[in-house]
Amino acid sequence: xxxxxxxxxxxxxxxxxxxxxxxxxxxxxxxxxxxxxxxxxxxxxxxxxxxxxxxxxxxxxxxxxxxxxxxxxxxxxxxxxxxxxxxxxxxxxxxxxxxxxxxxxxxxxxxxxxxxxxxxx
Numbered sequence: 001x002x003x004x005x006x007x008x009x010x011x012x013x014x015x016x017x018x019x020x021x022x023x024x025x026x027x028x029x030x031x032x033x034x035x036x037x038x039x040x041x042x043x044x045x046x047x048x049x050x051x052x053x054x055x056x057x058x059x060x061x062x063x064x065x066x067x068x069x070x071x072x073x074x075x076x077x078x079x080x081x082x083x084x085x086x087x088x089x090x091x092x093x094x095x096x097x098x099x100x101x102x103x104x105x106x107x108x109x110x111x112x113x114x115x116x117x118x119x120x121x
Contacts, residue, residue: 007033009046010035021055052078069094078117100112
């Protein structure tokens with residue numbers, strides 16, 4: 001599935017990783033419609049909408065992003081996780097979601113986003 005023109009919610013608490021990911025997304029033809037670096041901010045952005053899919057860092061300053069993932073799932077918005085811990089860090093209910101291993105390259109980012117889109121919300 002083509003990524004060109006997709007609007008992404010980027011949830012990442014590390015500034016450098018967020019900046020690098022935003023550049024990769026732009027190279028893939030996507031735009032960052034919104035970004036957040038805390039759970040509360042991410043929930044606010046999800047409720048506001050205006051994006052096609054989300055990329056969620058699993059660990060935001062020591063807090064797990066799963067409340068955001070639950071909200072996205074109830075709204076049927078596709079998403080993928082980014083994690084240095086792999087699939088084993090996810091609760092059972094989210095283990096079928098794409099997991100982008102950190103650190104990642106642009107081709108891995110593209111594959112994770114495409115998998116999220118194909119899986120649906």
